Amino acid sequence: MANTSSNMLPLETKAPDFTLLDTVSNSVINLNSFKGVQGTVIMFICNHCPFVIHVNSQLVRIANMYTKAGIAFIAISSNDANNYPQDGPKNMKIHAKNEGYPFxxxxxxxxxxxxxxxxxxxxxxxxxxxxxxxxYRGQLDDSRPGNGLPVTGNDLKHALDCLIENKENTQIQKPSIGCNIKWK
Structure with a gap:
């Protein structure tokens, strides 16, 4: 299990637009037409990464909480499905249903x-x-597989609360740590 950190895209960067296939609904989603009234969370995840598996239930909980406040959630898998077939579209759909992804x-x-x-x-x-x-960009919280800290989602929740309340997020934004994206 390789520990790779986020690159920490500069704050205020405009979200690059995209139109991608939603493996759950088999429909195409465009960022500009799906974005939330208050904000949008974009999560790069995959099916097999132990770091994602570790936080899946908290991601679902947070999405269910904050969607009601006008925050849209979008998960994206960019892993090479040829070399990592467990991360291909068919398995993504099964995984999303099994995990109860509301996004x-x-x-x-x-x-x-x-x-x-x-x-x-x-x-x-x-x-x-x-x-x-x-x-905001970075980690969900300080919990990692095996470090004994509970998965709380505190960093992401704080960022979302600041966004909804129109307050500046003055907390240090720590990079996420996880498996590297499986590049082609």
Missing amino acids: PYLYDETQNIAKAYDAACTPDLYVFDKDLKLK
Whole structure:
């Protein structure tokens, strides 16, 4: 299990637009038409990464909580499905249903979207405001597989609360750590 850190895209960066296949609904999702009224969380995840598996239930809980507040959630897998077939679209759909994902789970087959976001690991989290300007990027919280800390989602929840309350997030934004994206 390789420990790869987020690249920490500069704050205020405009979210690169995308149109990708949602493996759950078999429909195409466009960022600009799916974005939230208050903000949008974009998560680069995959099916097999132990770091993502470790936080899956908390991601679902947070999405269920904050969707009601006008935050849209979008998960994207950019892993090379030829060499990692467990991360291919068919298995993504099964995984999303088994985990109860309340958000679309998009497949970035070309890996162009991961590159546009400078995504490096899974999970890699980005919070954009209603105008799709980056307000937070990094970790869910300090918990990692095997470190004994509970998965709370505190860093992401704090960023979302600041966004909703229109307050500046003055907390240090720590990079996420996870498995590297499986590049072609």
